[in-house]
Every structure is written in structure tokens, then in C-alpha cells.
Amino acid sequence: MTNPELWRHEQPQSTQMWKFMQHVNSKFGLKLNDYPSLYKWSVNNVPEFWGEVWHFVGIKSSKSFDQVGALLLSVLLLYLSLFAQLPMVSRVSEDNKVMLYWVD
Numbered sequence: 001m002t003n004p005e006l007w008r009h010e011q012p013q014s015t016q017m018w019k020f021m022q023h024v025n026s027k028f029g030l031k032l033n034d035y036p037s038l039y040k041w042s043v044n045n046v047p048e049f050w051g052e053v054w055h056f057v058g059i060k061s062s063k064s065f066d067q068v069g070a071l072l073l074s075v076l077l078l079y080l081s082l083f084a085q086l087p088m089v090s091r092v093s094e095d096n097k098v099m100l101y102w103v104d
Contacts, residue, residue: 017035021033021038023052023056024038024041024049024052027052028048050065051065
């Protein structure tokens with residue numbers, strides 16, 4: 001049984017998700033063309049996906065994504081799902097504690 005589609009954006013090519021998908025296509029030589037294909041790629045390529053999200057949304061941090069890596073993957077997921085409209089800054093201390101704050 002398939003679930004009925006609840007909503008479809010009238011102009012998906014005008015969304016940030018579309019722009020991100022085109023960025024990923026260009027960088028990795030892919031041909032993703034819809035959310036399911038982006039989702040599948042993100043699940044199969046977790047580090048690459050979150051690295052690109054990190055840079056695409058412009059997260060500012062005291063350390064680079066390469067240094068923080070897996071530590072912030074869950075934080076990024078939370079950020080994207082709950083606070084995608086708010087500018088965020090993160091800081092990772094020497095003992096790998098993560099501090100997040102939102103700026104106006």
C-alpha cells in the first residue's frame with residue numbers, strides 16, 4: 001500500500017532543496033531529480049551528504065566540518081528539522097562538547 005501524496009510544491013525548482021540537489025549533482029556527477037532520489041543518496045552517503053549540508057547552509061563553527069564530522073551529524077539533523085529558518089553558530093570545545101546558539 002502506498003501513501004497518498006499530501007502536498008506538492010508548485011515550483012520545486014524554486015526551492016532551496018532543489019538548489020542543494022543541483023549542487024550535489026554538480027559536485028558528485030549525479031542525476032538526482034526529486035526528493036526520493038536525494039533521500040536515497042543521503043542515506044547511502046551520510047558523510048558526504050552532511051558535509052555538503054554543512055557548507056550549503058553556511059553553518060559557522062569554531063572548527064571545520066572535517067574536524068567535527070560525525071559529532072555534529074545528529075545536531076545538523078536537529079537543526080535542519082527544527083530551526084532551518086534561523087542562523088545558527090556552533091562551537092566545539094576541546095573536550096568535544098557542542099554548544100549551539102542562534103543569532104539574530
